[in-house]
Amino acid sequence: MSLFVTFEGPEGSGKSTQARLLYESLHARRYPVILTREPGGTRIGDLIRRIVLDLQHTEMAPTTETLLFSAARAQLVSEVIRPYLEQGGIVVCDRYADSTYAYQGYGLGRDLAELRMITAAATGGLRPDITFYLDISAEAGLERKRRRHAGVRPTGQRSVEQEEWNRLDARELEYHKRVEAGYRELIAQDPERWRVLDARQSIEALAEQIAAIIEPYLASIPRLEAVP
Ligand code: TYD
16 A cells, blocks of 8 residues: 655645655654655756746746646656555655646636646546645735745744745735635545645644544555664
8 A cells, every 4th residue: 555645735834844744754653755846856847847936937828837837747756656656655745736726727727627638647647645735815825925935934033044936926816816716626526635724723733633634544554674
């Protein structure tokens, strides 16, 4: 058995932090686990990421954008995700195909049936076993991300690490609201797979809930041998 877990949510929902914490806790317990993200996660995918998120690429056509995200995904699935799942491992991925439906489908108004075909070609039909949705309104999420980008901590202090502010973050609030509404539709269409969590909770409280949801799935995953 293997396990494919994805994290979704609007900008600033904290999903990358939770994906990392889940990965770290499983790794510490010697489960075979990898952490990856979209767009990116491979050498080719990282190059595509630079093209697709570059703030200067204002002329990018929606079809180009859709195909670039899908191309990065195709590479990630064939190079990383599928081989690892075939070995019986756990893959934790920060964003996956649902992001394309939410951002390019509901956000940009691309035809959903066409996106499903493109996605099927890119992934070979590979779907996550569980998808966590970190639920926060588009406004609140963007505000969080803006503050982090400016290097302002919740305490008001400036931090050294500034978060990236990319071409898609820069789209207007209405776009992000459509993305959020899109996620709600996707969740309603496939409620078995999604686990919706309130992203306004503390990092620790969220991590505990995620760990509790994952626990029953771990029974079928053998742990790695301890190094003597
Ligand atoms: P990133 O900096 O990784 O942001 P986040 O922390 O929110 O994941 O940027 C990824 C951006 O790309 C984000 O705005 C969502 C967008 N995106 C799509 O529009 N379509 C997709 O298929 C994927 C994977 C991401």
